[in-house]
Amino acid sequence: MRTNIIGIYEDDEVLLKAVDKLQENGVKVADVMSPFPIHGIFERLNLTTRMPLATFLYGAFGTISVFAFLYWTSVVSYPLKFGGKPLNTLSFIIIMFVLTIFVGTFFTFMTYFIREKMYPGKEVELPVPETTNDKFVIVVNKTEEMTNADINNINKLMKESGAIEIIESDVNYNS
């Protein structure tokens, strides 16, 4: 079982400074939990996401497959003239445009749910439930190599940086 050292803060700016302080002292901050996105935390934790690239690929797939379908139905499968317009017409663009958005949106959100491992009815336990209300939390993993001195040092750094409470928790919230 993995144990975490958890520092509870009441303010997002105090938390940001605390993250800086911990990192300056060589402590690896595993995670931060908050009731709303804190600006500046993603850079500090080196978090990036490739979702924009994924969305672009879905969109490109949408455009191409919709065009292929329209071309195949209107030119290959059952060529039927409407109003003297060419079989392969410019009005395909409208359907392609809209369905590109459809495909892009749909798959982006499927990706989001899959990457976040979220699904309806998933049960989770939060180490500090108030993080969905007004508390901000820094999570540091307690590893086996850590000596008591290390742990005390982390506690001290958290306390100095403004934590209102420091707890140890073995709630495995991010499964």
Place this chain on the structure above:
Amino acid sequence: MYNTRVRGVLIKGNKSYSDITHEILKPMNDKAPLWWWVAAFVATGALFWGVWGFYNTISVGIGTWGLNNNVAWGWAIINFVWWIGIGHAGTAFSIFLLIVRQKWRTSINRAAEAMTIFAVMAAGLFPLIHMGRIWDGIFIFPYWNTRGPLWDNFNSPLFWDVVAISTYLMASAVFWYVGMIPDFATIRERTTSKMKKKIYGALSFGWIGNARGWLRFETAAILLGGMAAPLVVSVHSIVSMDFSVSVVPGWHTTIFPPYFVVGAIFSGFGMVLTLMIILRKVYKFKDIVTDGHLDAITRILVFVSLIMGTAYLTELFMAWYSGNEYELFTFMKNRVTGEYKFAYWTMITCNAIIPQLFWIKKIRKNITMVFIISIFVNIGMWFERYVIVVTSLSKDFLPATWATYTPTITEISIFIGTIGLFLLGVLMFFRFVPTIAISEVKGVLKETTTHKSFTDED
């Protein structure tokens, strides 16, 4: 990432984060007040009347409507366009303001998006019942069939409509739902009722709110915003092409797509204003949806109203300048004057003239006046669609085929029914869902509040 500063105070009353959670969730924890039950009763009654009209249409046929050979589109298409227009506000609000980084959207976007979804659902019913044989509704989709296979006419704006509106409904619903997930998690962690914990736990999809989760959440929101913003423009452009690709005088104009999009945003913002004034009044959200928020919407409305007025004048000018006698007849003899002049001048008054009162600061600050004007906007936009549809169809090229149109009780009941459906949806939203995006409001709280502990540091 995605951060910008804001001007002024968006949330009044020196609130802490926990105050915000508490205040927004309070109406959900309290017992439903009397007005809610009365409104729900009335809305359900209206809905049932609509179901009767629906049943009548399906079992007897489209003959129960007041349509005839000439006026082949009546209230159904008018109401369809009206509802779709109202349905534009949510996404326009959320997404345009997200893209242009307007933080005041946070207090209003949730309600505007809810409105969008119910309005689009109400709108979607009209093309469905207009088919008459609703069980053949699958024909509107291109599917593998034994007649060739024979495919849809992909050149037809009616088919584009099907695609655009399904996409719009899907994208708005997903955007709305994903935005609510963190708030459902807040309810999950706060509630003491086992039942609520289970329901909102299931709805929250196991949201934990860690840094990576928020990064993906924000990225997904901005990506969808970027994709759906052109959708707002395209959906109503496509709706306008249902009309403008035909050769009917009064419809066959190139101004239609922008004119419809602006009209949709106008009616949508009008409805947002109506609803938000009610919401902040009954739930005492005046600190979160401040007078400043309403002021911002009225400023947008006065500007959009000017564009509407310009569009109406442009139509008249082009009817004359084109030298086309049919166009001139439709606009001058059948709209500005003639049988339908009441509808035309109602449209002009409600859309282009009355909202101009918002130039006056005193009126913008008077919430009762703002509410009344927002109702006028809603009415005016309904008449706009009435004018477009009925006047053009009733008198076209051949005077021998001219016909008048009056709606029957079945058509009226279906319209009232969709209002009931919309209201019931909005009432359910008021009752069971956090009506303001808690996590988003918290995100802008600090930089826009007058809270002591925050301002002292500065």
